[in-house]
Every structure is written in structure tokens, then in C-alpha cells.
Amino acid sequence: METQTITEVKEWIKAAAVEDFPENGGAAVLINGEQIAVFNFTNEGRWYATQNQCPHKGEMAISRGLTGDSEGHPKVACPFHKRTFSLEDGKCLTDEQYQLKTYPVKVENGFVFIGIE
Amino acid sequence: MKKRIVLIGNGMTGYKFCEKFVASSLVHEYELLVFGEEPHPAYDRVHLTSYYTGTVPEELLLAPAGWYAEHGIELRTHERITSIDRNSKTIISEKNLSYSYDILILSTGSSAFVPPIEGVEKKGVFVYRTFDDIDKIKAYIPNAKKAAVIGGGLLGLEAAKAVLDDGLPTSIIEFAPRLMPRQLDPQGAEILKSKLEEFNLEVMLNKSTKCIMGNGSVQGLEFNDGSKLDTDLLVISAGIRPRDELAKQAGLEVHPRGGIVVNSKMETADPGIFAIGECVVVHNMVWGLVAPCYEMAEVLVQNLQGDSKEFLGFDLSSKLKLIGTDVASFGDALVEDKNIKTIVYENKARGIYKRLNLTADGKYLLGGILVGEAEEYNMLKQVVNNKMVLPENPEDFILGARGGEGAAGISVGDLPDAASICSCENISKGQIMQAIEQDGAEALPLIKKCTKAGTGCGGCVPMLDDLLTHYMKSQGREVRKTICEHFNYTRQELYDLIKVNEIKTFNDLLATYGKGSGCELCKPLTASLLASIWNDVIVKHDTIQDTNDRFLANIQQRGVYSVVPRIPGGEITPDKLIVIGQVAKKYDLYTKITGGQRIDLFGARVDQLPNIWEELIDAGFESGHAYGKALRTVKSCVGSTWCRFGMDDSVSFAIEVENRYKGLRSPHKLKGGVSGCVRECAEARGKDFGIIATDKGWNLFVCGNGGANPRHADLLASDLDKETCVRYLDRFLMFYIKTAGPLTRTSKWLSELEGGLGYLKDVIVKDSLGIGEKLEQEMKELISHYQCEWTTVVRNEEMRKKFRHFVNSDQIDENIKYVPMRGQKMPAKV
Known part of the structure; x- marks a missing residue:
């Protein structure tokens, strides 16, 4: 079985309060000058984070995409041209050549933290 | 070492041979080398006209260029074979290369037949057969003002429509006394002729061309009866001629009228040489349709494998859509024999002609013709081919069953x-x-x-x-066409479930009738349904909307948005124009007039949207819903108030209709138009609904659209008073909203609607389902809930907060950059 490489988290950075993020949807945060898309799967009680830039045309738009799942695996569709990406490993599900960087997320004391290498 | 099959010809038949070859046991014994003289690998010549109208060559290829190599076939395109040496079993190409074969297959196809008319060599004379021919016609069109097509057969009519659509007045010249003489009888051909004339194609029958006039390039035609026709572009489509020149050179038998002679096993007299497709004569004829040619490829592959299979002739029934008109002939279509019985139905008003030929005892169907309406074609063909005994009232086949199961009681x-x-x-x-x-x-x-x-x-x-x-x-x-993996329901079922169970959120719908987390298909679909049913403010459901609906604006390059205030009917006061100018200037927005008679402001950051809209709303504007699958605009011409031709006040009516349906959420975007007279300056027939003034009232057209597949709207009802026109519109729009599939424009919806336009007229005008009043009531209810969603947002602090780029910072997105252009700005490339 393929195992996912977990990058070592050097630092957890506080992004924003839980209520700043929409339920069952995404929003962008700015962390150390980097745009990161954070997704709140409220129904499932899970969070995901990826780069905000879509690798297809370079638009900063992934956070505005529609979230959902494909056979139980969480995904997001870029609003520009509807390429979909796995939120588990960032792989593009509709076009192999594209890949999103993913980040670990944790929630503590009502705040969302993003893990940076 | 493997032996070698050489196949000359990479057309449709040649390709079919390749496909059958790779699936057969021949691959173990032979290698296959294929030659094509055209630069492209085999393409779908049947749909050549779609290349004319813009389909890229790659989409018409029967297999991608890489397919051949992947299957161990060597394909050499753009290399014509010039001779065959049967003694040494070699062929020579135009590049002077020679190749040896163990088995040679000729699939050289056919070329357009050009009759020996004086002047055919002139510039501006073309045939209609290959990509290359079409490129040449296209390149010549700008030089031409009027076109003519010689040949009123299938291909000639297609060519005529293609050049007509490029804006040239076009004449069709046919030698015979009727169009499509091989498929249609005089009555059927006459109906087709009047259909073509409706499209402004001139049809000239009984004309034999004497010479092509012009000095160097074509300027006109002279006919044997002495008459003349001006034209500066001529397409000759007078039939096909088998490409038998290679076979002839090699000393193989060819038919006096052209075509390589083979027996029913596709064998020539040379045991190492076979021929298939349009280049051959078998059973004493050339088979100019794709299906029999494919069958020949199959027969040959079987025989080469050592099986015994024969080509026994083939059903030449055909059905096609010519210029929007269905034309079909099947079985023995033209039989003229006193011992047969015919049933004929003709409706000149609707352009329909149907003919069935029966045996004298009325028991069996021999064949027939369908023009204008051909839904029964497949079943009738089956009844002929399977020699099925006819039911008691065979006329039901062409008149429609009157209270029975399936047409005439025979079903699949x-x-x-x-x-x-x-x-x-x-x-x-x-x-x-x-x-x-x-x-x-x-x-x-x-x-x-x-x-x-x-x-x-x-x-x-x-x-x-x-x-x-x-x-x-x-x-x-x-x-059933279900939505996606999360909902095992159709759009129409979800519509009913939401309505009956008063479901108001996606989460409730998912919990009750769905599974998983949803996706980019079911979320916006549900959002659209909730809006179509409850007409609630869509921002409340922002995370299930497509991004345009989520931020109530259209996303553009670099993730900025455009702002389109509603300008009903395209009418605007100078004061309001000034406000738009001031807002654009203040926020440095790029401005452009849209096709829908309003003004689009581009380049707003998501955080600027509420401020921009607040200023517009304070000046009396409302959302234009340019971002929604909703009513966009109702375009109008200037109408009788100013125009000297106007029959009625189209602007007032357009404003009234636009205000009535503004913000109405539907399966896809909706556009309307109102013209003050038949000159149709509002292009209303290119819209989902179009209203055109007559001297007796208003004509209502429905289900047109522009875009990639333009379609003129059909007449639903004529000479209506305003009130009735709006009532029919209410019914029509509500019926569409309730029954159309997701993201289906009205034109596609109509094309898929069982019973078509006739049924739609019955439901809307005759109220055959008895739902007219209910539809009107539902529309009234929806309209009563309308609110400008931007007004709602700018007056609500919580909702305004949703419009920002970062949730943890007020910084703006540094990715957004502009460059100047003609005194305004445009997004810089990423």
C-alpha cells in the first residue's frame, strides 16, 4: 500500500478562529506571506489545507472552490476551470500533471493552526 | 518473420480495416503498413460539414494519430502510391520509395466527380470532399458575394448550407427535375425544396450547365436552356467517382463506369490483391455509404483469417438532418408498381411528407420516405428488414397511434x-x-x-x-439520469422532494436524501433548485454556490470580479449613466458595453464588491444577475416610439418583462428579446424567449439561443395581446424550470422533450395537461419573493463580512496586477 509522506512540522502557526471559516466550505489565510486555502468539513469534523494557487493557470482561487467528496475521499474543485484535487494528498483527480501542496491542520482552543515545515 | 499486408488508403473504410485487423488473429501473422495521401490520419468524412463550421480536425479523427503505432501499425500519411508492380509484389510511392507486400489491399475510396463542363479550371471552382477542399473554400469566401452549388444531392445540399451560413446568397443547381432524386419521390422533394427556400436557398431544377463564365475566375454560369446565373464561387457536388487509377495501371479489371471489380469475398483476379470500400464495384454497383463499406472491411478480415464470409449487399436506407429538416428513405423507397399499395401523408403547412409502400395484400412494408419528421424511421426500417407482418392500421406508423401502445402497436x-x-x-x-x-x-x-x-x-x-x-x-x-454519486435522484425528483418536504438547506437535503459530503455537481444544482422553489436570498447558502453565485459577481482573470447592474430593456437615463461612470472611475474599473445592452465593470476585488454595489444601489440600480443561472436581460430594439418602422412599443414591453422575471433562477441562464417589427433588430429569435410585434399583436417565440450552437427560436403562438403573451411566458418558463435537466438551455430542453414543439404548444397554449393555471400561480408566488440580493447584502454587516480575500488579514491579494490598455487597464498575465 502506498504510504503518504508526512512532512515534519517545524512550527504550528495560528491562522484564525474557527468561526472565521465558513461551514462546509473554504477560505484563504495569509501565513508568512504565503496564501493557504483552508477547508472546514463541518459535517465530518475534519479540516484540510492546501496552497491557494491553482497550478493550472496560476489563479489564487482554490479556497473559493466547491468542496465535497468522491467515494468518501475529500476533494475541492477550482472555480476557474473545474479541475478537482484530492484534499488528502493534493493530487489533481482530473489531470495527472497537476499537484497541490498540502499542509497539516489542527484545531485547539477554538483556533485553527497550520503546520509549516 | 511476419508477412506484410500493405493497405493503400487511410479513409473511413481503411481505418475500419485497421480496427478489425488489430482485433483479429491476423496480428500474429502479419504486420500492417498503411498509406494515406492526405496529411491527416483517417477522419469522419460523413461529418465533414462540422469541420466547415469550426470543429477542429483532431475531434473528427477516427483514432488519434498515436493509435496506429500503439497497435503496431505503421501509418504513412501524406504519401500517395503511384504504381503497383504485381510481378515483384511491390508498390512505389510519390516519394519514389518502394515497399514490398505479401497481401495488398486497395481502399482508395472515391473522389468528387467533376463533369467535363467548359471552364471548370477557373479560380473559385471547388469540390467538397476533404479538409483541404474546405480550407480552400473558406479562404476564398471573403472574395465572393454569391455562391452556387452544382448538385442537389445529399452532399450538394450540405455544401450549400455551409456557404449560405457564411453569409453568401446561394443557389442550388440540379440537373434532375427534383432534389435528391435517388432518395425522394417528386412530392417529397417538393416539400424539401420549400423548406430550403424558407432558408433563402435558391433551388434551380432541370438545369444543365453549359459553361462556367469568367475571365480567369468564375463570374457566372450559362445553362443549356440559354439562361444565366451570376456567381463568384462555385462548388461542384455532382456525385463520386471511384479511385481506380492504381488498379487500372496494374492491369486489374475495372468497371466501364469506374470501380475496381471484386467478387463478394472482396477478391480481385490477383490472389494477392483485395479491394474494399467506395473504390470497388461489387454486385454490379458502387456502395457510396459508410455502413456497407465497413461491412466489406469486416468480410475481408474474416476471409483473410481463413473463414468464409461474403458481402451480400446492404440496406441502403438512410436518414439525415438537412438544414434542420429530417429526410429519410428506407427499403424500396421509390418503387412505382401498380401491384403495390401506398399510404401517403402530406402536410404542406408544416412541411411534412410521409410515404409507405406496402405489398398488394397490405401485409408487408416494402419501404418508404419521410420528410420533415422522421422519428418513426428506425422502427419502419426494422419492419421492412425483418419482414414483420404489419398491424391492422399501418397508417398509424406515420400518423401516430390514436390511443394504443407504441406507434401502430409494434415496439422494440x-x-x-x-x-x-x-x-x-x-x-x-x-x-x-x-x-x-x-x-x-x-x-x-x-x-x-x-x-x-x-x-x-x-x-x-x-x-x-x-x-x-x-x-x-x-x-x-x-x-433515470441521476445527479451524481451523492444523490440517486434526477433533478426533477429533487425539485419535487424539496418542494413537498419544504426543505430549505443543502444540509437537510443531504441528510435526508443523499450521502457523503456532496460535490461540485450536486451543490450548485441544489442551490439553483432552492432558489427556483423558494426564491430566498442565495448568499445564505454561499458555500454551495458556484463561485459566481457565491460572490454575486463573475470571476475573471486573476480572481477579480465584474459588476453588472440591471438596465432593463437597455434603457438608461443620462443621470444613471453618469453614476456608472463615476463609480467606475472611483474604483478604477474597466468598462465595456455588453451584448445584452448593459454596462459591465471589470476588475473589482472581492473586498470592494459590497462598497461598489452600495454606491450603485443608492443611485437606484439593482443586481443584473449576470453571475447567475437566472434571467439575464431582455434586449429590445428602439420600437415604435422613435423608429419609423416600429409596429409597437418594444422597449416598454421589454422593460415590463425584464422586471417581471428579474432574478428568476432557472436550470441555465435565460435571455429574452422584444422586437418592434419583423426586421428583428433585437435579435429576439436568438433568445430563450422572443417577442416580435405584428400588426395584430405580438408573436411569441421560444427556445432559441446564440452561443456555440446557435438556434432560432420557434413560434409558440401568434398575434397575442400583451396579457396573454405574458401568461404563456409564465407557463413556459415555469414548465421549463420544473422539468429541464441541470444546466440545460431551453433549446436543448426542447430538443429532448418528447413530442417536441407540438407537445410544448399543447401544454402551454392548449393547456392539454390542465396545469396552466398552476404554473401561472407558481410563477406569481416566485415573483412575489423577489428581492435584489445585492441590496440585501450591502444592508447586512454579517453578509458583507463574507466578501474578503483572507480571513486572517486585511491585506489585499498581491497576485492581482494590471497593465494599461487603450486608456484603461487589463489583468497582467500570471
């Missing part, structure tokens, strides 16, 4: 298993039923994949659908 269930359903791929009903029943191919794409049926001309697809539906019904099941 009655067909024998041996019935050939897909003639391109020669697939029988039995094979299709096996795929459905045993291989679980319970959807059209699966049937196509499993059996290849329906992958050729596509003509049998409706029958595949019928077979599947028939099977599902027999199992007590039904075929």
Missing part, C-alpha cells in the same frame, strides 16, 4: 433478436440485449462501450435508448 420488444440495430457496426438486437442483461450495460454509454453500437453515424442511438427503456420496464425498473 417485438423485433427479432437477429434484427440489425446498428448498421454501421452491424450489431444485432440480440447482441445489445446480451450486453444489457448479462454484462450489466444499463446505461447508454456502457452499451456503446460494450458493443460499439451507436458509435458510427449515431442514427440508432434513439433505438438503443428504447431497447434499454423497454428492458428496464420489463424488469419493473426505469432509466
